[in-house]
C-alpha cells in the first residue's frame with residue numbers, strides 16, 4: 345500500500361519594497377526538493393482564504409501577486425504528499441515577500457511495526473530496525489548504541505525494514 349508521504353518545511357523570508365501605489369503585495373519564492381536536490385516542480389501553493397494559487401515552475405519559482413495586505417496561511421501541496429501549511433505569512437503593502445522553502449521527508453514510524461521476527465533464524469533478539477529518511481536526534485542516539493541501522497532515504501518506500509545481526513540479512 346502506498347503511504348502518504350509527509351514533508352516538513354525549512355523557510356527563510358525576505359521582504360523587499362517596490363514603488364507602486366496599490367494596496368496589495370506579492371508572495372514569491374523558490375521551493376527546493378531536498379531529495380531530488382533540485383526544484384520541487386509542480387508543487388502547488390495556495391492562499392485558501394482568497395482562492396488564489398500558483399504552481400512551482402521548472403526553475404522552482406512561484407509567484408502569487410495582487411494579494412490584499414494582511415496575514416495569510418500558505419498551503420503547500422503536492423499529489424501523494426500530506427499538505428503543509430506555512431503559517432502567518434504577512435503581506436505588506438507595495439512589497440514582495442520572498443520565501444525560500446525547502447522540504448524534507450519526516451522520519452519513518454518504524455516503531456509502528458511489530459513483526460520483527462527474522463525469517464531465517466525465527467528470532468527477534470538480534471533484529472534492529474533500519475531507518476530511512478532523516479531521523480530525529482534521539483534516533484541518532486539509538487543508532488550510536490547500535491539499536492538502529494541508518495539507511496538511505498527511500499521516500500517512496502518509507503516503510504520499516506529490519507536487519508538481523510545474527511544472519512546479516514535485511515528483511
Ligand SMILES: [Zn+2]
Nearest residue numbers: 462465508511
Ligand atoms: Zn536471523
